[in-house]
Amino acid sequence: MAKKKKLVRREWTKENIKELKxxxxxxxxxxxxxxxxxxxxGALRQKAIVLGIGLGHQR
Known part of the structure; x- marks a missing residue:
């Protein structure tokens, strides 16, 4: 049986959001x-959607 990867959840701080923007x-x-x-x-894209900002190189 394959080992499951441990799920690590981290809260988004104001500094993280500022950096993402x-x-x-x-x-x-x-x-x-x-x-x-x-x-x-996926986590980055989800947060960007919630914040209403675009991420990466959109064409």
């Missing part, structure tokens, strides 16, 4: 943001 403005790729913040791409 800055990356949104700079059009930083979501993959890079995910590695820097240690969050999944």
């Amino acid at each position: 800055a990356h949104s403005k700079a059009r930083t790729p979501v993959v890079k943001i995910a590695k820097m913040t240690k969050r999944t791409e």
Whole structure:
């Protein structure tokens, strides 16, 4: 049987949100943001939707 990966949940601080908005403005790729913040791409995209901001390189 495969081992399950432990789920790690972290709250979004005001500083995290400020950083996400800055990356949104700079059009930083979501993959890079995910590695820097240690969050999944899905988590970043979901938060961006809630905040009403765009993420990454939209064409």
